[in-house]
Amino acid sequence: MLEQKLKSPKFFKSISIVKFLPLILLIIALFNSYFIVIEGHVGVVKRFGEAKGQENPGLHFKIPFIETVEMIEVRTRKNAEKMASSTKEQMPVTVEVSVNWTVNKEAALDLFKRYGGLTQFEQRILDPRFRSATKDTIPQFEAEQLIQDRASAIQGIERRLAEEMEGFPVVVDNIQIENIILPQKYINSIEIKQTEKNLAAAEEHKLERQRLEALRAVNTADARAKGILKIAEAEAQSILLKGKAEAQAIDAKAKALKNNPLIVKLTEAQAWDGKLPSTMMGEGVMPIMDIRDKSESN
Known part of the structure; x- marks a missing residue:
């Protein structure tokens, strides 16, 4: 064997x-x-x-x-949470939020000793405080304000979470509200409100445009009237100046004739056509005599 x-x-x-x-x-x-x-x-x-x-x-x-x-x-890690909450007017809302956090490199050993690792730290310390900070902050805002001013809500969550995480060997930052889910009825009311606001804005724009067009028409008519008035004033001024010039010329001519009788004779000589007058008026009761040559009369 x-x-x-x-x-x-x-x-x-x-x-x-x-x-x-x-x-x-x-x-x-x-x-x-x-x-x-x-x-x-x-x-x-x-x-x-x-x-x-x-x-x-x-x-x-x-x-x-x-x-x-x-x-x-010890690199930056990201935690995301989807949680139900309510707004200031008691409207139910679901928010999706995220936070970045980093373990202090020098304190990694202490974190391991106290919490047993990153997963345990997330589950026991970070996530509950993150949810608490978010749910305490969201109800401070109305739904419309929450949609339009996320930055204020984010700052509120960051401030609250920083207080909650004080003393822990991690740094939390860059909190983001990824999504806000509101009831469908509220969303419909917002759409109706926005539509009415858009229509009102369009009507206001239309009225403003009509006002500008009317103002432009008034300005055009006013400018045209002023132009006509200017032309009339110019013509009147021209006539006035022309009449004044003619009067001055007549006055000057009268003065010249008065001061120099020879000018009258010269004017008469220039105006004479070289023919003797055909009739003469005598003094007293002398009859009118025809002194024209017989041959001329024939």
């Missing part, structure tokens, strides 16, 4: 495994004696489950089979 076992292939195979077992264990130990921490993380080294220290990105060594490493992300 023993001889058969010694001759069996399984026996020799088991001897081979035992022979190379130390080498196999050494190789496994070598592969478990180092670890690599990638960028954006820190490595928390645990010895028999107890956190002993943290390591920055790079190659590091540990005690095989005794020490293990837990990776803690």
